[in-house]
Amino acid sequence: MRFALSSGRTVPQGSFIEHKLSKGYQRATSMIYIHPLDLMELGLESGDRVHVTSDFGSVVLTTETTEDIQTGCVYIALGPYANAITGGYTHATGMPDYKDITVEIEPTDDPVPTVWDLMEIVGGLRYGH
Amino acid sequence: MDIKDVPCPFCGCLCDDISVRLEDNRITGVENCCTLGNAKFLSKGRLQHPIMRRDGKWVEVTYEEAIDETARILSDAMRPLLYGWSGTIGEAQVVGVHLAEEIGALIDSTTSVCHNPSILAIQEVGHPGCTLGQVKNRADLVVYWGCNPIEAHPRHMSRYTTYADGYFIDNTATDRKVIVVDIRRSEGAKIADEFIQVKPGGDYLVLSALRAIVRGRGDVIPDSVAGVKKVQLQRVADLMMKAKFGAVFFGLGVTMSRGKYKNVRNAIELVSELNRKTKFTISAMRGHFNVYGFNEVLTWMAGYPFAVDFSRGIAFYNPGETTVIDLLERKEPDACLVVASDPGAHFPKSTIEHMAAIPTVQIDPCVNATTALCQVQIPVAITGIEAAGTAYRMDGVPIRMKKVLETEFPTDQEILERIVTRIREMRSHG
Numbered sequence: 421m422r423f424a425l426s427s428g429r430t431v432p433q434g435s436f437i438e439h440k441l442s443k444g445y446q447r448a449t450s451m452i453y454i455h456p457l458d459l460m461e462l463g464l465e466s467g468d469r470v471h472v473t474s475d476f477g478s479v480v481l482t483t484e485t486t487e488d489i490q491t492g493c494v495y496i497a498l499g500p501y502a503n504a505i506t507g508g509y510t511h512a513t514g515m516p517d518y519k520d521i522t523v524e525i526e527p528t529d530d531p532v533p534t535v536w537d538l539m540e541i542v543g544g545l546r547y548g549h
Numbered sequence: 550m551d552i553k554d555v556p557c558p559f560c561g562c563l564c565d566d567i568s569v570r571l572e573d574n575r576i577t578g579v580e581n582c583c584t585l586g587n588a589k590f591l592s593k594g595r596l597q598h599p600i601m602r603r604d605g606k607w608v609e610v611t612y613e614e615a616i617d618e619t620a621r622i623l624s625d626a627m628r629p630l631l632y633g634w635s636g637t638i639g640e641a642q643v644v645g646v647h648l649a650e651e652i653g654a655l656i657d658s659t660t661s662v663c664h665n666p667s668i669l670a671i672q673e674v675g676h677p678g679c680t681l682g683q684v685k686n687r688a689d690l691v692v693y694w695g696c697n698p699i700e701a702h703p704r705h706m707s708r709y710t711t712y713a714d715g716y717f718i719d720n721t722a723t724d725r726k727v728i729v730v731d732i733r734r735s736e737g738a739k740i741a742d743e744f745i746q747v748k749p750g751g752d753y754l755v756l757s758a759l760r761a762i763v764r765g766r767g768d769v770i771p772d773s774v775a776g777v778k779k780v781q782l783q784r785v786a787d788l789m790m791k792a793k794f795g796a797v798f799f800g801l802g803v804t805m806s807r808g809k810y811k812n813v814r815n816a817i818e819l820v821s822e823l824n825r826k827t828k829f830t831i832s833a834m835r836g837h838f839n840v841y842g843f844n845e846v847l848t849w850m851a852g853y854p855f856a857v858d859f860s861r862g863i864a865f866y867n868p869g870e871t872t873v874i875d876l877l878e879r880k881e882p883d884a885c886l887v888v889a890s891d892p893g894a895h896f897p898k899s900t901i902e903h904m905a906a907i908p909t910v911q912i913d914p915c916v917n918a919t920t921a922l923c924q925v926q927i928p929v930a931i932t933g934i935e936a937a938g939t940a941y942r943m944d945g946v947p948i949r950m951k952k953v954l955e956t957e958f959p960t961d962q963e964i965l966e967r968i969v970t971r972i973r974e975m976r977s978h979g
């Protein structure tokens with residue numbers, strides 16, 4: 421199913437901002453907020469995982485229902501998960517499209533990657549003791 | 550020991566009424582702070598030594614080695630990029646701008662991916678703004694447009710608007726109305742007198758409709774605009790025109806969605822329109838505690854607020870070309886220095902792919918997503934807790950950040966100064 425995805429700040433995302441590699445930050449930024457009717461149409465329950473794909477990439481996220489957004493729209497906290505599906509084109513303004521990204525959402529059993537996983541996908545190297 | 554009136558080094562509200570309790574050079578209690586600020590004051594876990602990648606592995610190195618390597622990377626580069634700056638003080642930003650000029654780098658800040666469109670709009674049509682003190686004492690109508698104060702600036706409402714006592718406001722609970730415009734029913738929307746739920750990308754249309762109504766041309770408005778009913782638009786326009794002093798605050802919902810700076814321009818023009826009937830101001834909800842400060846520093850040093858390219862030997866500013874995302878998307882930089890920000894977590898995938906492919910150095914107290922993209926990371930003192938200096942609040946008011954803890958870690962400013970000195974030495978030895 422197609423949706424308009426936007427990203428923005430949330431309190432859980434903000435309070436883990438100094439601990440970007442923690443489980444808490446991962447949970448807070450890999451949650452995709454979706455209207456219960458849309459979730460029903462996907463045949464899923466809150467907490468099930470989905471594959472979210474845009475023109476720029478694809479990532480596995482965990483669903484969380486909320487009636488605070490309209491049907492057809494989904495929302496995610498800003499962070500590395502949102503950016504895995506954000507493009508770098510700025511329409512010559514310097515600002516990429518972080519809001520209103522067209523995405524395709526389908527159910528999946530794949531695991532949600534960690535922040536380190538995402539950084540290694542782009543060529544980085546995780547740091548651990 | 551308690552230290553009073555400590556400014557919080559987290560968001561652009563820069564609340565300067567925080568009390569911190571200290572025991573043995575450790576923070577054991579924080580008062581007046583919100584969840585976000587608390588988490589920062591009480592945060593544990595940081596990078597203990599400079600680290601560097603050798604043969605595909607991380608190794609611990611000395612400050613001397615890390616600074617040497619950084620100086621070598623930056624002086625060898627043809628197109629260095631210096632990015633970040635919003636989480637440090639003006640004094641360190643000044644050294645950053647000098648460094649950029651000296652090595653012909655492009656310097657940009659997190660502004661580029663937050664309120665850059667607001668600055669572009671202000672450059673086009675001006676800024677009818679005011680300080681937060683004016684809003685607190687005078688505003689009987691507050692509009693939060695595309696921002697989420699409860700989640701992103703948790704004390705904005707209690708310090709300056711809805712829950713704050715005002716000198717000219719008798720009863721803030723009843724005399725101050727709040728309008729929230731957003732694509733989702735955020736926490737702020739739930740306590741608003743009017744909540745306008747716009748379809749994603751519809752801000753420009755709704756702003757234009759309100760302008761038309763304020764202009765007395767409500768007749769041209771269709772029954773519904775971007776999902777908002779005309780009757781509601783009419784009601785909101787009336788509220789705005791009847792206010793004695795209205796204050797609009799806008800956030801990334803406006804700057805990041807389709808239309809970008811044109812959305813902000815339209816919002817400013819709505820405010821200008823309203824100023825023909827009453828008093829109205831508009832201000833950006835700036836995110837990082839000193840993102841505004843970088844705009845000040847760069848403007849007084851180079852003439853422009855962000856995205857300045859020194860590669861021609863002069864300060865050159867052309868947003869869309871000299872902005873960090875465009876530069877990385879064109880894969881131009883051949884070295885990158887990141888200071889006090891985390892592009893790894895906040896930049897689109899294609900751009901951080903390039904950062905991982907070039908020598909990138911980070912100066913930051915903590916391990917973060919950007920660490921993985923770096924060749925070198927140099928840990929520093931936490932600004933605003935372990936290092937003092939100047940930061941600018943979201944309304945442009947400078948506030949002195951305090952040092953409440955002693956630390957052995959060097960400050961951002963010291964590290965940057967040592968890098969500059971080392972580059973000069975390398976260059977003088979050819």
Ligand code: SF4
Binds near residue numbers: 558560564581585586
């Ligand atoms: S609102 Fe911002 S500045 Fe104030 S305490 Fe919270 S995070 Fe700190």
